[in-house]
Amino acid sequence: MYENSFPNKRFKHTVQFFRQHVKTSETILDLGVENPLSDILKSNGYSVKNTSGLDLDLDTSEIESSKADVVTAFEIFEHLLSPFTVLKSIRANKIVVSIPLKLWFSSAYRSKTDMRDRHYHEFEDWQFDWLLEKSGWKIIASEKWTNPTKKMGIRPLLRLFTPRYYIVYAERS
Template identity: 55%
Template sequence: MNSKLYPNKRDRYRLEFLKEVIPDNSKILDLGEPNPFSEIMKKEGYTVENTKGEDLDEDFSSVQNSDAEVVTAFEVFEYSVAPFNILKEIKAKKIVLTVPLRLWFASVYRRKNNQRDRLYNEFEDWQFDWLLEKSGWEIKKTKKWANPALPSIAPRPLLRHLIPRYYAVYAERNP
C-alpha cells in the first residue's frame, strides 16, 4: 500500500484491515455520508454506496434495502444512541467496523452545540464484541491500533500513541 497515496495513517490501517478480510471487487454499503475514506475504497476497486445522512438510530431503510455484500462503518457507532438496532437490521452477511476504544485517561469527547457531532459511546473491546454477538454477528477477526499521530512528550499524547485507541472487527452474520 502506497503511503504517499494514503498519508493519513488511520486510513492506511483501516484499508489494510479491510483488504485482509474483503476482496477488492466487493459491493459495499458504507454507513455515513460520502467521505474521504469511501473515496479511498473506490480507488482500491470496491463498489461503494453511502447512506444519505439519515439518523441510523431511527431509519434503517438504507441497510434494509441494500443488496451490498458487505456493510462498513468506520467510527460511526460512537454517534449512535442504540447501535444494536441498526446492527440487527443489516441484510448483508459481512460487516467491517471500527470504533474508538474507551481510554482510562481521557473522557468521552462531547460537543453540546452540534447535534450531529456528539459521541454517545466509546467502547471496551469486550463490550463491542458482546454488542455484535447479541445482534447476531460472529466475530471472525479483530485488530487494534493506537493513535497514529506522532506523540509529544506530554503525558496524554504519549499515552494515546502507546495505548490502542481504535478497534476493528470483521464479522459474519450467524446462520
C-alpha cells in the same frame, strides 16, 4: 491521495485490514455519507455506496433495503444511541466495522459546536464484541492500533502505547 492528511495512520490500517477480508468484486454499503475513507476504498477498486445521511437511530430503511454484500461502518457506532438496532437491521452477511476505544485517561469526545458530533458510546473491545455477538454477528478477525499525536504531555505519551482504534470483520452467525 490522503497520504499527508491527519487520519493517515487510521486510514492505512483500515484499508490494509479491509483488503484481507473483502474482495473488490463484493459490493459495499458504507454507513454514513461519502467521506475520505469511502473515496479511498473506491480508488482501490471497491464498489462503495454510502447512506444518504439519514439519522440511523430513527430510520434504518436504507440499510434494510440494501442488496450489498458487505456493510461497513467506520467510526459511526459511537455516535448512535442504539447501535444494536442498526446492527440487527443489516441484511448483508459480512460487516467490517471500526470504533474508537474508550480511553481511561480521557473523557468521551463531545463537540462544543456541533450537537451531532458527540460520542454517546466509547466502547472497550469486550463491550463491542458483546454487542456484535448479541446482535447476531460472529467475529472472524479483529485488530487494534494506537493513535499517537505530536503534542507534548502525559496524554500524548499514553497515546503512544494505548490502543485507540478497534476494527472487526464479522459474519452473520
